[in-house]
Amino acid sequence: MYSQKLMDHFTNPRNVGEMPDADGVGMEGNPTCGDTMKLFIKVENEKIVDIKFQTFGCGAAIAVSSMITEMAKGKTLDEALLISKQDVADALDGLPPQKMHCSNLGADALRKAIEDYRKRGN
């Protein structure tokens, strides 16, 4: 059901954890299936220098979270905002159709984290 790449990110998720001194935090959830993702970013000179996630959800939700942290790390905020759900799915060699909407929360959580950072007036 899942691609090898997705299983790798599920089994060995990158950048898991909390970040107490985060510059921005974004949370995104799907009330239907319960999947919930919390994303923390550390920003220096408009660049994401560190990123961490916590996720409640299925294999796809966890792999999506892991993948978006890899994709966003090192990017400028404007570049990071361009990452789409489809980009994340493609990077994982695809998601099963029924997981495309419920578990693909990464791009939205990242956008919210960036908005949160900007709201804080940094």
Next chain:
Amino acid sequence: MKRLYFDHVATNPLLPEVFEVMEPYFKGEFGNPLSMYDLGFTAKQGIDKAREQVGALINAKAAEIIFTSSGAEANNFAVKGLAMSRQNDGNHVIISKAEHHSVLNTARSLEKQGFVVTYLPLDKYGLVDPAAVKGAINKDTVLISITHANSEVGTIEPIQEISEIAREHKITFHADGVATVGNMEVDVKALGVDALSIAAHQFYGPKGAGALYLRAGQRILPLIYGGIQENGRRAGTENVPAIVGMGKAAELTKEKLPERMAHVKTLRDRCIEGLSKVEKVHLTGHRTLRLPGHASFVVEFIEGEGMLLMLLSKSIYAASGSACTSKALKASPTLASMGIPTSLTHGSIVFSFGIGNEMEDVESLLTEFPAIVGKLRAMSPFAKEGWRPEDMKTEES
């Protein structure tokens, strides 16, 4: 890695002795049981014998067994065929929130044909209250269909009490016995049911074979019309090898049931004892009124599919009723009806044991499981703060 298969409610492996008696019917004995020559006679004899064997397993007469293609077909046949056969008496059907989809969705289909269906709620153990059955009966009630046991939480329903109520009110009573027949003693006379569904693969028989027990004298309308097979009640050339296999599996089950039950019960009790000690892991269903090989839980703060995938990486096979594992992404109506909050139903996990499992296999599970729960909780935003997904408000919702 040794495969630790703990998903016997999904299906069971075919016993070699069963395959052995099926094999000739795939090869030389290919005749149609209706044919008037030797090949036909042999096939018919195979089916007749199987009918005796399946009947004997549930204390029914051979003539009361109608072979079907599956437990689901038996359930469709019973719910539709029994309700339709009494259309002149009324249009009300009672089922429960513990039913398998093959009963639930068939009842829903009856609603589109003018029937009114009552869906009885469950208590926190997953039990249907016989008093609630009684309370739901009205002058139009023609059929009650309640599962003998629910395969998600393993709870065994009070079928005998419900059948007495049904009889008093002259209402036809069907029980879905797919989860129970072959896994515990089932005596249709003692239960007092008019009809009971059976699936062969639940007791180490082949897939593609099921049966409906129909009490002698009970009317039913066919689901499949055609020839005179199964006394005109279920048309279609018989799946002879599967039926023969079902018969053999029933015979072996009757012989070995006490031994099998004792074996899986020991494994189940060890599993429940061990996993209940893991923090924030809760048993679902009833502690004692449950299927002998069935242990089901909800695990707080994490989700079922993630658990299944991690268990699989340790070669452990289990099941979950979480929304994410269902293609429809919907939470189980059974768990919801038991009052288990959605946040917990996401973390549902079911282990069901069979004759191929050993105590050391269960011990391996007890060793691996806490680590898997720990790993997923370390990733969960809820583990530390105790948030629940439904507390989460998103902009979209």
